[in-house]
Amino acid sequence: MATWVITGGNRGIGKEFINQLLLKNHTVITGVRNPEQMDENHEFLHVIKLDVSDSKSVIEFAHSVSQHTSQVDVLVNNAGRMDGRWQSIDEVDADVSLEVLNVNTIGPLRVAQALWPLLEKTTDSKVANITSLMGSIDDCLSGKSYAYRTSKTGLNMITKILSVEGKDIDISVSCYHPGWVMTDMGGERAPVQPHESVTGLIRLIEMQTLEQSGRFFEYTGVELPW
Numbered sequence: 152m153a154t155w156v157i158t159g160g161n162r163g164i165g166k167e168f169i170n171q172l173l174l175k176n177h178t179v180i181t182g183v184r185n186p187e188q189m190d191e192n193h194e195f196l197h198v199i200k201l202d203v204s205d206s207k208s209v210i211e212f213a214h215s216v217s218q219h220t221s222q223v224d225v226l227v228n229n230a231g232r233m234d235g236r237w238q239s240i241d242e243v244d245a246d247v248s249l250e251v252l253n254v255n256t257i258g259p260l261r262v263a264q265a266l267w268p269l270l271e272k273t274t275d276s277k278v279a280n281i282t283s284l285m286g287s288i289d290d291c292l293s294g295k296s297y298a299y300r301t302s303k304t305g306l307n308m309i310t311k312i313l314s315v316e317g318k319d320i321d322i323s324v325s326c327y328h329p330g331w332v333m334t335d336m337g338g339e340r341a342p343v344q345p346h347e348s349v350t351g352l353i354r355l356i357e358m359q360t361l362e363q364s365g366r367f368f369e370y371t372g373v374e375l376p377w
């Protein structure tokens with residue numbers, strides 16, 4: 152069985168990842184901002200404090216991870232935040248935008264950097280970045296959401312760069328759009344249930360190889376335009 156690290160496992164898509172991975176008998180390490188509020192209890196689940204926007208927190212998280220495991224097979228960079236959706240140019244808040252970029256773009260880079268040595272310890276290790284179709288430049292038809300869209304476009308580029316760097320050391324890196332999912336972020340009108348999205352995502356991540364590293368897929372397996 153493999154060791155998976157999931158960021159933001161306390162609710163939404165991250166929580167569904169944990170439930171499904173534990174049912175498959177994997178070991179799961181999750182990083183959350185408030186571990187004391189997690190009610191899940193499982194022999195193969197480790198909950199560690201993590202704020203992906205804070206470099207010190209990420210370094211301490213990686214240190215704690217290394218005390219639980221000598222290798223990481225899969226890192227899922229799931230933690231993310233919105234920007235106060237559909238803001239147009241006269242509504243954009245530059246300070247909030249920087250916070251969104253910090254969490255959604257630099258956060259996954261920080262965590263990948265800190266866990267890279269543990270990912271290097273095994274062959275065929277994987278990084279899966281949970282991005283969004285809203286980060287697709289080709290698909291930006293309705294505009295708005297400057298910060299969120301840009302943060303996910305940036306994450307897509309980081310995925311590509313990491314995939315090039317990972318190629319020679321057996322680490323594949325791809326990014327995934329989970330669909331419009333019924334979570335706190337997706338809202339009640341979202342057509343996709345977390346269970347359906349995460350079932351698709353886990354299937355794709357399990358199939359992820361070095362040959363198809365550096366690509367952008369929807370949870371259904373459809374490849375998306377950058």
Ligand SMILES: NC(=O)c1ccc[n+]([C@@H]2O[C@H](COP(=O)([O-])OP(=O)(O)OC[C@H]3O[C@@H](n4cnc5c(N)ncnc54)[C@H](OP(=O)(O)O)[C@@H]3O)[C@@H](O)[C@H]2O)c1
Nearest residue numbers: 159163164184202203229230231283331332334335336337
């Ligand atoms: N739902 C959708 O329709 C949809 C569509 C496209 C992409 N996505 C992406 O899917 C991922 C998961 O989204 P979701 O729908 O599950 O959202 P969600 O229900 O709002 O959950 C977001 C998760 O990210 C965590 N998080 C936020 N900031 C963090 C930080 N600084 N450090 C650590 N954890 C942090 C939250 O923790 P707290 O509880 O502490 O805030 C929470 O666990 C995100 O990357 C999102 O952009 C979602």
